[in-house]
Amino acid sequence: GAGVSQSPSNKVTEKGKDVELRCDPISGHTALYWYRQSLGQGLEFLIYFQGNSAPDKSGLPSDRFSAERTGGSVSTLTIQRTQQEDSAVYLCASSLGGGRVEQYFGPGTRLTVT
Amino acid sequence: AQKVTQAQTEISVVEKEDVTLDCVYETRDTTYYLFWYKQPPSGELVFLIRRNSFDEQNEISGRYSWNFQKSTSSFNFTITASQVVDSAVYFCALSEAVNNAGNMLTFGGGTRLMVKP
Numbered sequence: 001g002a003g004v005s006q007s008p009s010n011k012v013t014e015k016g017k018d019v020e021l022r023c024d025p026i027s028g029h030t031a032l033y034w035y036r037q038s039l040g041q042g043l044e045f046l047i048y049f050q051g052n053s054a055p056d057k058s059g060l061p062s063d064r065f066s067a068e069r070t071g072g073s074v075s076t077l078t079i080q081r082t083q084q085e086d087s088a089v090y091l092c093a094s095s096l097g098g099g100r101v102e103q104y105f106g107p108g109t110r111l112t113v114t
Numbered sequence: 115a116q117k118v119t120q121a122q123t124e125i126s127v128v129e130k131e132d133v134t135l136d137c138v139y140e141t142r143d144t145t146y147y148l149f150w151y152k153q154p155p156s157g158e159l160v161f162l163i164r165r166n167s168f169d170e171q172n173e174i175s176g177r178y179s180w181n182f183q184k185s186t187s188s189f190n191f192t193i194t195a196s197q198v199v200d201s202a203v204y205f206c207a208l209s210e211a212v213n214n215a216g217n218m219l220t221f222g223g224g225t226r227l228m229v230k231p
Contacts, residue, residue: 031216042223043205048216056214091159101147101209101217105159 004106025094038088120222137206
């Protein structure tokens with residue numbers, strides 16, 4: 001079946017602009033995760049959704065970051081007033097939930113802030 | 115707090131050699147999960163294996179094998195008869211019991227494996 005998809009695959013934006021990243025999880029997966037991968041910080045967790053709910057948003061790096069999930073499926077990660085330190089690969093993953101905790105990752109969105 | 119350490123940042127071997135990637139973890143939970151992921155040059159993280167904390171059986175899948183030892187908090191990954199296609203960055207990860215962060219993964223820093231022909 002189809003895996004996790006993310007769009008766009010690459011995004012170049014000017015400092016100060018807003019960007020929206022999209023994630024389509026595997027069909028039927030109730031849990032969805034966002035991570036960020038950068039050279040300096042490695043792979044870091046950002047936020048988790050169970051269904052449409054994100055119980056804890058403290059992993060988001062700043063209040064310029066927000067995320068939502070609708071219909072228990074698609075999720076968007078929005079970064080407002082982008083800064084150069086936001087440049088990274090943003091990865092989305094989903095898992096079936098219940099006892100099936102392994103996460104399957106999408107190809108990522110490479111964000112470059114100039 | 116949970117932590118994963120992969121002390122080997124880069125390993126270079128010649129094809130057909132065996133290679134072991136080390137992973138040491140820290141957690142206060144008694145129930146947790148350990149994972150290995152492969153990130154080839156294309157960039158996508160590929161799930162390889164999951165182990166539960168209560169199951170210390172080693173596992174073999176083809177040329178891949180995993181050695182889980184709770185006594186040393188280690189979860190090492192061995193590739194036998196390495197091939198050029200095994201060249202990638204390998205990440206070990208830990209997930210504690212479900213909480214407000216779900217089963218969030220804490221990753222090690224990764225080990226870059228280069229297999230030369």
